[in-house]
Amino acid sequence: MYKLKEIADKVYYVGVNDRQKALFENMWPLPYGVSYNSYLIVDEKTVLVDTVDVCYSDIFLKKIEDALAGRTLDYLIVNHMEPDHSGSIRLLRQLYPDVQIIGNKRTFDMLEGFHGIHTGLLEVKEGDTLSIGHHQLSFYLAPMVHWPEVMVTYDATDKILFSADAFGTFGSLDGAVMDVDMNLDHYWDEMRRYYANIVGKYGNPVQKALQKLSGLEIKTLCSTHGPVWTKYIPDVIKIYDELSRYEGQDGVVIVYGSMYGNTEQMAETIAASLAEHGVKNIVMHNVSKSHASYILKDIFKYKAVIIGCPTYCNQLYPEIDSLLQKIEIREVKNRLFGYFGSFSWAGAAVKRLAAFGEKMNWEVVGTPVEQKQGLKQDKYEACWELGKAMAERI
Numbered sequence: 558m559y560k561l562k563e564i565a566d567k568v569y570y571v572g573v574n575d576r577q578k579a580l581f582e583n584m585w586p587l588p589y590g591v592s593y594n595s596y597l598i599v600d601e602k603t604v605l606v607d608t609v610d611v612c613y614s615d616i617f618l619k620k621i622e623d624a625l626a627g628r629t630l631d632y633l634i635v636n637h638m639e640p641d642h643s644g645s646i647r648l649l650r651q652l653y654p655d656v657q658i659i660g661n662k663r664t665f666d667m668l669e670g671f672h673g674i675h676t677g678l679l680e681v682k683e684g685d686t687l688s689i690g691h692h693q694l695s696f697y698l699a700p701m702v703h704w705p706e707v708m709v710t711y712d713a714t715d716k717i718l719f720s721a722d723a724f725g726t727f728g729s730l731d732g733a734v735m736d737v738d739m740n741l742d743h744y745w746d747e748m749r750r751y752y753a754n755i756v757g758k759y760g761n762p763v764q765k766a767l768q769k770l771s772g773l774e775i776k777t778l779c780s781t782h783g784p785v786w787t788k789y790i791p792d793v794i795k796i797y798d799e800l801s802r803y804e805g806q807d808g809v810v811i812v813y814g815s816m817y818g819n820t821e822q823m824a825e826t827i828a829a830s831l832a833e834h835g836v837k838n839i840v841m842h843n844v845s846k847s848h849a850s851y852i853l854k855d856i857f858k859y860k861a862v863i864i865g866c867p868t869y870c871n872q873l874y875p876e877i878d879s880l881l882q883k884i885e886i887r888e889v890k891n892r893l894f895g896y897f898g899s900f901s902w903a904g905a906a907v908k909r910l911a912a913f914g915e916k917m918n919w920e921v922v923g924t925p926v927e928q929k930q931g932l933k934q935d936k937y938e939a940c941w942e943l944g945k946a947m948a949e950r951i
């Protein structure tokens with residue numbers, strides 16, 4: 558029944574779209590949905606690469622059955638055990654009891670733990686190869702991109718890299734599967750948001766994987782989320798390379814918390830000064846309105862961050878506190894940092910922002926500004942100076 562997309566000779570896309578889930582990992586909004594990608598190679602042996610979230614297993618299994626056209630499934634390659642990709646393994650095994658599951662030592666520990674499966678396994682190590690007829694597959698480990706068991710599979714025949722979550726993006730596949738067949742506009746920002754929120758902490762492992770894979774000729778890049786990349790592979794690799802190096806572009810993200818507008822007025826002043834001193838890329842986030850996932854995306858994108866916070870019960874305003882924790886666990890490196898805050902009787906926020914900058918080892922730019930109650934001339938000038946100092950530094 559299904560006219561499945563053949564992305565290369567006898568390699569079919571059998572993934573699914575999820576436009577129901579509101580929050581990925583129960584945290585990150587999905588305004589454009591998300592796809593769970595899976596690929597079926599129909600050769601002398603039949604091979605499935607990864608599965609999909611269990612919520613979509615019914616449609617997924619129907620697609621596989623169609624593509625197999627009466628044949629059985631010989632192998633399942635598990636590049637990644639996160640449940641959005643491994644969720645359908647148990648059902649798949651029930652349907653194809655003889656399927657051999659290919660993974661590495663760490664995959665099998667998780668396979669047992671999540672699904673109680675410990676038989677019919679074929680363990681592969683770094684660089685191992687498998688001939689399935691016309692296609693020649695090889696396996697490379699990519700630990701901590703972004704789980705420890707992650708590996709990628711390379712089809713040397715058609716030069717396809719099945720890359721697990723690496724090079725993934727949020728955004729469902731709305732009709733087309735291949736990059737050249739769709740309007741890609743919204744995927745670029747969603748790719749940055751996916752990276753910042755899901756992979757963000759693991760810059761070094763991503764860099765190692767990029768170096769390891771740089772020797773492979775890749776004509777088709779098949780991630781587990783988002784479009785199948787062909788023409789735009791260099792653009793995708795550039796984004797992942799830039800983000801995993803923590804290389805920010807020229808620009809400033811101003812994030813502030815504000816209950817009654819006093820801290821917000823400081824943010825406005827700093828932004829106006831940045832613009833007056835030539836900075837074009839200025840992104841402002843009211844922490845109570847912008848979802849943290851978008852703020853993190855911009856903090857990964859730009860090299861300068863200015864954070865403003867009121868004092869709240871002798872602490873940071875809780876929404877800023879929560880954001881700082883999210884930045885900290887991602888170990889965002891090499892940012893230029895400015896900060897400011899306000900209080901009414903005993904200030905604490907600015908001191909805490911200073912401690913945060915120190916912990917992150919970020920370079921402090923300009924003189925931090927602490928304002929008591931409403932914005933007055935001297936603090937207005939101080940905010941202006943902070944904006945100017947940052948503009949001159951970037």
Ligand SMILES: Cc1cc2nc3c(=O)[nH]c(=O)nc-3n(C[C@H](O)[C@H](O)[C@H](O)COP(=O)(O)O)c2cc1C
Pocket residue numbers: 814815816817818819820821867868869870871872899900901902903904905929930
């Ligand atoms: C719930 C609450 C708790 C506060 N706690 C403190 C505090 O512990 N110390 C202080 O100096 N000011 C405190 N303030 C005052 C604010 O920090 C101060 O008015 C600040 O300028 C508010 O900034 P905003 O106008 O941007 O919301 C508190 C205000 C509120 C509403």
